[in-house]
Amino acid sequence: MAGLIIGSVASLVIFLAAEPLCWAMGARGDVLDNATAYLQAVVFGMPGMMLVYAANGIFRGLQKVRITLAAAVCGAVVNTVLDVLFVFGFDWGVTGSGVATLIAQWFMGLFLVVPALLWARADGADWRPRLRGILGSASDGSVLFIRSLALRACMVATVMAATSMGTQVLAAYQSVNSCWNFVINILDAIGIAGQALVAAELGAGHRDRARLMTRAAGRSGLIGGVAIGVALIAVGFVAAPLFSPTPDVQRLITVGMMVLGIFLPLGGWMWAVDGILIGAGDYRYLAAGCAATAVVYLPALWGLHLADGVFLTNDAVRMAVLWTVINLLFIGTRAIFNGLRIRTDRWMR
Incomplete structure (x- = not known):
């Protein structure tokens, strides 16, 4: 319920402020018009995504991980089918793409929340919120909010950096980023399982088994990243025309997919270990690590902006460098912090 309320209020505020927000992120002219239209169309899917986040937390507690992967895959299929229908069939343009994503987000929310409520009730949980429980989790929630804020700041800054590099780089970035988000949901299933x-092993006091599980989860994330990374590179070469009819944008998508695929094993390992640290309740360290990542990553993006036109002289180079910085600094810095943490016993409670 809280997620629905927060998501609805935030959606309304963003809808009303869509144009100035897009302008602040660097959009101008036709890009500003299209960005505003897309944001206003998609923003009311935010409450649906809040349901997804809430349900994912429930499934982590219930140790049911397959349904989250099923939701991600089904949501992607729904989004893709509706994109084709609304954008090309109904000729709604970017607004149609936003509406398709909105519907897919609500679909995933309901796909997860209905069985989550049923399973919670079967385990004897009360659906009614309790003030004592809410207040008891407020401390952890505030720390996780800091973590999420740091990550979101990095993501918004990345869009701003892509916007400053021109419309073709921005279009290609958004296409590759959509694939990246889909892949994250798949690899996150490994993290949830490991988590x-x-x-469970930590709760039973089996620290040695917990260490073995942690190593196994990290290897699984790494192997999953290799397999999916190869697939992404192939998609970049074969399926780029499905993302854009413009040959120049297609070439940039191929470049971005190649870089993303090469670095995806690092991301797979990082997300797996990240999930384990979340499961261990190591929220303060994760928040500190993400804040430190923002301190490293945000100035690097500013450096890219300054280098644009001096060292970054064509769109292919811009695309390759942007995705390299994303993976080396945004993902890589978090991977370093996570790796240092699991080498100790301080994360075990």
Whole structure:
């Protein structure tokens, strides 16, 4: 309920402020018009995504991980089919793409929340919120909010950096980023599985088994990243025309997919370990690590902006460097912090 309320209020505020927000991120002219239209169309899917986040937390506690992967895959299929229907069939343009994403987000929210409520009730949980429980989790929630704020600041800054590089780089970035978000949901299933298993071992006091599970989860994330990375590179070469009819944008998508695919094993390992640390309740360290990542990453993006036109002289170079910085600094810095943490016992409670 809280997620629905927060998501609805935030959606209304963003809808009303869509144009100045897009302008602040560097959009101008036709890009500003299209960005505003898309944001106003998609923003009311935010409450649906809040349901997804809430349900994912429930499934972590219930150690049910397959349904989150099923939701991600089904949501992507729904989004893709509706994109084709609304954009090309109904000729709604970017607004149609936004509406398709909105519907897919609500679909995933309901796909997860209905069984989550049923399983919670079957385990004897009360659906009614309790003030004592809410206040008891407020401390952890505030720390996780700091973590999320740091990550979101990095993501918004990345869009601003892509926007400053021109419309073709921005279009290609958004296409590759959509694939990246889909892949994250798949790899996150590994993190959720590891999180549940390690948390169970820690709860039973089996620290040695928890360490073994942590290593196994990290290897699984790494191997999954290799397999999916190869697939992404292939998609970049074969399926780029599905993302854009413009040959120049297609070439940039191929470049971005190649860089993303090469670095995806690092991301797969990082997300797996990230999930384990979340399951262990190591929220303060994760928040500190993400804040430190923002301190490293945000100035690097500013450096890219200054280098544009001096060292970054064509769009292919801009695309390759942007995605390299994303993976080396945004993902890589978090991977370093996570790796340093699991080498100790301080994350085990």
